[in-house]
Amino acid sequence: MLTLFSYPLSRNAWKVRLLLQHLGQSYRTVSVDIFEGEGQRAEYLRINPTGKVPAIQLDDGRTLAESNAILVYLADGTPYLPDDSFERAKVLQWLSFEQEQVESRIGTLRYWMHAGEWQKRSPELIESMRTAAQRALTILDHQLATRPFINNSHYTVADMALFAYATCAEDVGVPLEPYPHFRAWITRVEAQPGFLVPPG
Ligand SMILES: N[C@@H](CCC(=O)N[C@@H](CS)C(=O)NCC(=O)O)C(=O)O
Structure with a gap:
């Protein structure tokens, strides 16, 4: 197992x-x-x-x-990852985006919060990471304005990966109010059969 x-x-x-x-x-x-x-x-x-x-x-x-x-x-071999090589590479594009622009900012801020390390960082650094997180959310919001899931009509591992930390934005001081398409996508992902509520 x-x-x-x-x-x-x-x-x-x-x-x-x-x-x-x-x-x-x-x-x-x-x-x-x-x-x-x-x-x-x-x-x-x-x-x-x-x-x-x-x-x-x-x-x-x-x-x-x-x-x-x-x-x-x-x-691999499931509906959550396309077989077509171009579509698969598009999923990898968003997985890379997630690590570079979402997890590294929102995920790191959240980690500092849970590890009690927030106070050790300068307010300027925290603010610059929030600004970077807003840029990432703007990109996601534009993308999701014209498609139900990040890589078109199919829910894939790219949606799962992005959901993990992009949805923690408010916990680290980045309001989601300016991103209506992103918020609608959250609802669509949560409605997927077998959705698992993430840890707080
Ligand atoms: N890029 C890695 C990041 C993994 C990561 O940062 N994990 C955190 C928990 S969410 C961790 O184990 N942190 C402990 C540490 O930084 O030593 C991945 O996507 O798996």
């Missing part, structure tokens, strides 16, 4: 749990307490050299880390 190395509050891990739920695939969870340094233990670093969650281990012992790489692996 697939093993998922996870932490309850992690939305990067939630992306993977969401896909597994959509797929109806059984798995076992091993909790790695990233706030207690468990990710840095030698035993876990052999599974994921970055010490972060999520990671997965297959029955044959092989391991895979990076949430979006895991999504692509698990979604």
Whole structure:
């Protein structure tokens, strides 16, 4: 059975749990307490050299880390990842966007909040990350003005990945009010059969 190395509050891990739920695939969870340094233990670093969650281990012992790489692996051959090479590359385009422009800003601010590190950062840095997050949300809002899901009419792993942190914007001080198409997309994603409520 697939093993998922996870932490309850992690939305990067939630992306993977969401896909597994959509797929109806059984798995076992091993909790790695990233706030207690468990990710840095030698035993876990052999599974994921970055010490972060999520990671997965297959029955044959092989391991895979990076949430979006895991999504692509698990979604292969399912409706959540197109077979057509161009459409598939478009999904990868949005997965890269998610890591570069959403997770790195909103996800990092959220991590600082949960880790109690917010006060250690300068207000200027926090504000510049919020501004960058607004730019990312503007891009998503424009994209979603003309299509129901980020890569057209099909709900894919790109929607799952983007949902994880883009929807935390308000928690880190970025209001969603200016992004009506993005907010309508949130409702569409939440209505997908098997949707899993993300951790707060
Ligand atoms: N790019 C990685 C990021 C993973 C990541 O940052 N995970 C966080 C939890 S959401 C973590 O384990 N943080 C612990 C740390 O930074 O040491 C992915 O998408 O999987």
